[in-house]
Amino acid sequence: MRVQGASMTSSPLEQTRSVFTRAFLVIGLFSICTSLLMLAGPIYMLQIYDRVINTGNIDTLTALTIIIFAALAVFTLLEGVRTLVAQRVGVWLDRKLFGPTLAGGVSQALSESGASAQGLRDVTAVRSYLASPAIFPLFDAPMAPLFLLILFVMHPLLGIVASVGAVFLFVLALVNELSTRKALQQASGASAKTFNAADAAVRNADVVAAMGMMPALARRIDDGAEQWRALQLRAGGRSGMLGAVAKGMRLFLQSAILGTGAWLVLGAEITPGMMIAASIMMSRALAPVEQSISAWQGLINAQAAWRRLKEVLAHRPALGQGTRLPEPKGELVADNVVYQPRTADTPVLKGVSFRVPAGTAVGLIGPTGSGKTTLARVIVGTRLPQRGGVRLDGADMAVWDPLDRARHVGYLPQDVELFDGTVKENIARLAEADDDDVVAAAQLAGVHDLILHLPQAYETPIGERGSYLSGGQRQRIALARAVFGRPRLLVLDEPNASLDAEGEDALVQAITSLKEAGHTIVMVSHKPALLAAVDRIMVMQDGRVTDFDERDKVMAKFGANAKRAAIRQVHPVEPGQ
Incomplete structure (x- = not known):
């Protein structure tokens, strides 16, 4: 780095x-x-x-x-x-x-x-x-x-x-x-x-x-x-x-x-x-x-x-400057992160703090508009907070050289965009890459067999923005792009948006494999099948972290809250009780 x-x-x-x-x-x-x-x-x-x-x-x-x-x-x-x-x-x-x-x-x-x-x-x-x-x-x-x-x-x-x-x-x-x-x-x-x-x-x-x-x-x-x-x-x-x-x-x-x-x-x-x-x-x-x-x-x-x-x-990022530091292990720390878009009147993230040990998979949940996607973007370094910061192995994301950071970060956004080129080029992030590394990423994402059934396999042109592929195919190839090079930090924002059952199974296997290899994973999702693969769950509400604990404890709290809400609907509390 x-x-x-x-x-x-x-x-x-x-x-x-x-x-x-x-x-x-x-x-x-x-x-x-x-x-x-x-x-x-x-x-x-x-x-x-x-x-x-x-x-x-x-x-x-x-x-x-x-x-x-x-x-x-x-x-x-x-x-x-x-x-x-x-x-x-x-x-x-x-x-x-x-x-x-x-x-x-x-x-x-x-x-x-x-x-x-x-x-x-x-x-x-x-x-x-x-x-x-x-x-x-x-x-x-x-x-x-x-x-x-x-x-x-x-x-x-x-x-x-x-x-x-x-x-x-x-x-x-x-x-x-x-x-x-x-x-x-x-x-x-x-x-x-x-x-x-x-x-x-x-x-x-x-x-x-x-x-x-x-x-x-x-x-x-x-x-x-x-x-x-x-x-x-x-x-x-x-x-x-x-x-x-x-x-x-x-x-x-x-x-x-x-x-x-x-x-x-x-x-x-x-x-x-x-x-x-x-x-x-x-x-x-x-x-x-x-x-x-x-x-x-x-x-x-x-x-x-x-x-x-x-x-x-003036917005051009500075590339290739500074001292190269050791490859990160994957410890992720957020310290009082405040982020407010230029067009917004109030911050979207309001003092977010947490620590994720290396090799931990975290599920990020919360209602719409709670700041989950914005936090994901801050974590991967595409948004810089006005106050506080996110650190990977102690180094603030803002001081990483973007090219070095990209080698250790995988990101699957909500809205998947692929580029005009072949399947191989998109998985390799449009860079020169060994075939073995590309195939390994596809296998890890569970999309290898799907690619082999395409007309020219890995050399198949996908058209501008991946227009020749279905939504599920684009999602799975984008997942392979995210895990290409086995990054130390993987951030997935609603990765199951266009996946079928087979794709979800492959995603769970990829998360499990990367987690066992010591990679840190942050995943925005409400799907129980996906959350079952994480170690901890972070709950966001109105730009703040309201709960961050082991998966089973958080799910138990949600189950108890849901049960109490159902009881109130069946037996409403009378005024004065």
Whole structure:
């Protein structure tokens, strides 16, 4: 086992900074080069009008044409490399963040209701933005002052006209930012909620179809989608109008710079070539600003996705840190455990304390809502209490490295979920495993013969969420997964929910076998046949342990209480007696 130390690995987002810095420096360098090479066009036009046409020199035209072709070839190469670098950065980001984001999403789902795989969609959104041409105007815009400066060198009036246009477009970009950011952020959040709701509908397709919930569910989801559409329409409308104004302004400025240039040519203050070059130069200076306005929505969505990624990755569990401790024997101790979900007003567990010696099987009983399932989750370490703690061989579950802890803990939840893959892969917890270990787990769970009757035995694909299997088959394979590796601690939450008589017999045999081998077992169940296999029974009521004693003593108390309740029903006590 590994105990987590104080030193924590940095966030994957922080680890990406150095790569981003280097990549953006490369993209920025290429952007400077491509911007400088864009000067080749205006210079070529200037020389054509002012030298070639006036002199009629074919050699000069040929030389200039060769130079412009070479410059444009280099420009094409650098532009392609710049695009390739951006795409590779996006793919690298996806590879770097996919695993941590998935782990963070799973960890977030343990502590928050409504958590989903939205983080993976956010990774895709950021990657798509980085790999798209929409990112390049951010790198091209800093070169705009250079083009404006050249226009001032040509003639101050040309520089003034272009600068006024640049300021106007910059103001439009600022207005676009202020008027659409909030709506776009809200639309992004509403979109995520809508897709999460749709995912939930698909996951519960049987319930939706069987009970005719589709119309009502569709209306509910569509109400959320309508909010998203309205926000998207509002932000998109504003951005579209401002984009249209920016485009019209650029066309007006194009005419204005030509008119100004023509006036200066008539006054013999500049040459015709300079007039044409100035028009091209101004277009190049203003293009990044106009493109930024058009691509603003993508930038806002990427920023919103990045912020959500930060939140998801904050839940990422630290793996493989600390000192490895001896393999536990199985002693389980809870000390004044208090747990309150984030969405609850009162604690679900209220000062739960107990001690279970290694090799003891405990039955956990109590009415619905008494906290049994929550306690089971706290015991296996998927829920962290706000106060107190659960210790396995003296080490708090919170300080265990999750991967080390998982080797010694088996868990069968109330709602069994299997994964798309083969029977063998699911029993082995999706990890590489020896066939002997997988078969041993199946035999211990009493499901070996059942598996052999499947079409491909252990290599049988079970479909997404085990959809190719019956409920009882899924339950028994999940039990084999729980006992895989013979964990020192086994927690079973209503393990007989979908089992037939044969499955219950196999479960009792597995509990007996593990208990005799010194394994600790905690089982939530009210089935007498299963409780007969445990050593002690813990009774929960309203989040508290109200009784914890040997099985026969607790059952005797329940029998006496049931008998007294029956007597009261037959012979009610009169008032005053």
